[in-house]
Amino acid sequence: MNMLQALFFPPEQPGGVSSMIPYIQHSFLDKGWEMELFSLPKRIRAKGTEEVRFESFDWRQYAGNPVVDKYIQTFKDYVWWTRMRIRKRYDLIHAHHPIAALAMKQLFPDTPVLATIHSSYEKELILNGKILPGGPEETFLTKLYGELEHQVNGIVTVSQSFKAYLGGYVQKGEAIGVIPNGFDERRFRPVAHDNAVPQLISVCRLVPAKGIDVLLQACSELKKRGFPFVLHLIGDGPIREELERMAVELNIYEETIFYGYMLHPEEFMPFFDIFVLPSRAEAFGSVFAEAALCCLALVGTDVGGVSEQIEDGVNGLLVPVDEHAALADALEKVMTDPDYRYQLARSAWLKAKSSYSLNRVIGQLQQQYSLVMGKR
Structure with a gap:
């Protein structure tokens, strides 16, 4: 043919x-x-x-x-x-x-x-x-x-x-x-690691639909609660400067790294702990499957294709759209319990390998x- x-x-x-x-x-x-x-x-x-x-x-x-x-x-x-x-x-x-x-x-x-x-x-x-x-x-x-x-x-x-x-x-x-x-599994190579401070990562185009403003608010709440973290944001877009200003205003700029565009983020992701993206809409959400194949714990919003990839509490956590407090609670749960985090990540990896x-x-x-x- x-x-x-x-x-x-x-x-x-x-x-x-x-x-x-x-x-x-x-x-x-x-x-x-x-x-x-x-x-x-x-x-x-x-x-x-x-x-x-x-x-x-x-x-x-x-x-x-x-x-x-x-x-x-x-x-x-x-x-x-x-x-x-x-x-x-x-x-x-x-x-x-x-x-x-x-x-x-x-x-x-x-x-x-x-x-x-x-x-x-x-x-x-x-x-x-x-x-x-x-x-x-x-x-x-x-x-x-x-x-x-x-x-x-x-x-x-x-x-x-x-x-x-x-x-x-x-x-x-x-x-x-x-x-x-x-996804071609050969692109994704999970790496055994033990980070003293939880490493959060999000990969997306920086536009309002992706909800990164909600993520920054959730991270500000985590800092107020006394939980250390580093947030890695890979991607670029029209609201990058606005988000950087927001990180400053929320007093989390020192904990947040804006990388800009990266050609192969899957080579970078395996070294982190938690993938989080509070999208306001996703038809599928390919990056969740990619993060799962990197053996990261997943935290996303209960929308579209994301909720078809994540079974809440089994291979990741789902939160409502635009609720930064709920997102902070979910992140706290996986940040503070390494065994639970590994369990979620392992389940996400197994599902991604079989389903995607x-x-x-x-x-x-x-x-x-x-x-x-x-x-x-």
């Missing part, structure tokens, strides 16, 4: 699907499949000029809103770049973003296209203060799910909770497949590809 993996972000983009797909490609190549990767380079801007028409709704009623206009121009650019670069035909195209899926189906209408929706872009934009809930941008973005259902040959997402969310915007939500993200292995993903993808090809 000759396949194309159509990404939105380039494969070298850190985190999430973009960094996962090359490992999937290598596994399929080892099995004798032909598989290529394709994405839109960041430098391609405002090149496409073709008219955009969707079959299930008229996007022009939402024109003039910045997010909508950006999406439409990016769609045009994706079509332009695809016409420039792809000269061959494929047996199947697996797209990993609504724009990529719709562009590929427009250009290759006779080729089966499978779309994986990895996250809720409208939710992230709302939480990050970029668009208003119930506004035209959110309506446009959610209507794209219906357009995908109308156009492509199959839709997959990464968690049961996100499947339920998507079901509110399509006609046949039950037909959406679920394949959680998978790359081999498991490959097998599920093969089944999904066969299903989509059978619908031609």
Whole structure:
């Protein structure tokens, strides 16, 4: 089978699907499949000029809103770049973003296209203060799910909770497949260590949706209670300076290290004790599985795919969204009891190895590809 993996972000983009797909490609190549990767380079801007028409709704009623206009121009650019670069035909195209899926189906209408929706872009934009809930941008973005259902040959997402969310915007939500993200275990090497002071780590883009402000408040509470710690924050983003000021104001700047962007945080994580990320929304939360494979104790919020990865009290701890006191309580529990912390970390590692292995993903993808090809 000759396949194309159509990404939105380039494969070298850190985190999430973009960094996962090359490992999937290598596994399929080892099995004798032909598989290529394709994405839109960041430098391609405002090149496409073709008219955009969707079959299930008229996007022009939402024109003039910045997010909508950006999406439409990016769609045009994706079509332009695809016409420039792809000269061959494929047996199947697996797209990993609504724009990529719709562009590929427009250009290759006779080729089966499978779309994986990895996250809720409208939710992230709302939480990050970029668009208003119930506004035209959110309506446009959610209507794209219906357009995908109308156009492509199959839709997959990464968690049961996100499947339920998507079901509110399509006609046949039950037909959406679920394949959680998978990870090459060879990338993760747990390291035996004994830190005198508990080492907390979080890895994420520094945006409001990730709840790092709540984490800083929780750490301030821990310091007031007299518990020593070091908080390592890996990642960058538009609110980094705001978070650094907040750390100063909360009197925890000396305990907090802002590293900025790091290409391979999984090489760094095994030396710490507790992974914590109080996200306000997560379709899956790949970094939790990565931290589990590094054998860290997990503390997260009871949202989306995170609550499907963590069974509270068994392989990690879950807390409500935006409740820094509850987060401080959970962190205190794992910080002050090394045996309990190891028990949680060990359970998280075992679940991640069995549930989120790359081999498991490959097998599920093969089944999904066969299903989509059978619908031609």
